[in-house]
Amino acid sequence: MHLRVIVPVIGDTFAQSVGAEITAWVSHGTTFDVVALARGTASIESEYDEALAAPGILDRIDEASSDGVDAVFVTCFGDPAVHAAREIADYPVVGGFEPAVLHALSLGERVGIITVLPNVLPMLRSLTRRYGLSERIGCIRVVDLPVLGLEDHELLLDRLHAEASEAVAKGEADVIVLGCTGMLGVAAALQRRLEENGTYVPVVDPTGAAVSWLESSVRLGVRPSRTTYMRPPVKARSV
CATH class of the missing domain: 3.40.50.12500 (Rossmann fold)
Structure with missing residues (x-):
């Protein structure tokens, strides 16, 4: 099982500490990687920050889909862009x-x-x-x-x-x-x-709750329901 951890901020400030924390929680046999955003904010502490971070988070979700990961943790307690991510991901996605x-x-x-x-x-x-x-x-x-x-x-x-x-x-x-x-x-x-x-x-x-939740979801073989998280309609979009 491979988890991708999206740190929803720009820069590598949290990468090492987040990696150490995830290492302490993952089960034997689970691998993971940690990625930050190419565009967004230095931290998420407001609705404004969350809105600015969302496009960068969804960029990383697209990459995770291409890379064939088993689940994604957006490591922020505010669950930024998580529900949008579930509409385009065929694997479990959670925030904090x-x-x-x-x-x-x-x-x-x-x-x-x-x-x-x-x-x-x-x-x-x-x-x-x-x-x-x-x-x-x-x-x-x-x-x-x-x-x-x-x-x-x-x-x-x-x-x-x-x-x-x-x-x-x-x-x-x-x-x-x-x-x-x-x-x-x-x-x-x-x-x-x-x-x-x-x-x-x-x-x-x-963090521990999210990692455990994702591992359990993968082992159960479940992912977000398409009756709730429907695929976005095809249309022109500027990104």
Whole structure:
């Protein structure tokens, strides 16, 4: 099985760290490669960024189709261009939001998402409504750090712990989902901190959830339904 990981930003800033994270999650026998965008933005933190990134993501989807990959992970929690990609891909495609939150729903009644900046909140609320999850998402909180400022793991972990602890204490969350695929390598540490403070609360890493979801989909032999993700009508398009 071969996975393609699309980092939906320009430049190679995240390539090495994303590659290391994927290596930690893939099963034995699964191979992968990591590609960034030729056109787009340095990070996705708004609807504007997501719109600018979409053409570059779909370029990479076309390439993945030509290369015969088995599945694609668009490594962003906002699921940018994922639904458009499913219309043109004959293999499973996911972003970070859907597999992480759907997995979390099997672990507890209320899901709390902790993301990066206030700018992202409208995007995630919109996804919550699209997926019909408004009654199960207990809160969406922020650590108030930009995507390009997540390298300080101790600071990130401290802020995640503060927000997660408050969400659990207020009854907003029974499960925590990290709301950015750039929050690398902190899920297990956050889960340990929460348990040390009293009660075990699972923390779902969106990258791990996405990789596991894609591997399962390939093994099950399933891909997006053509009654939902219909092929786009043939017409003239300027790209």
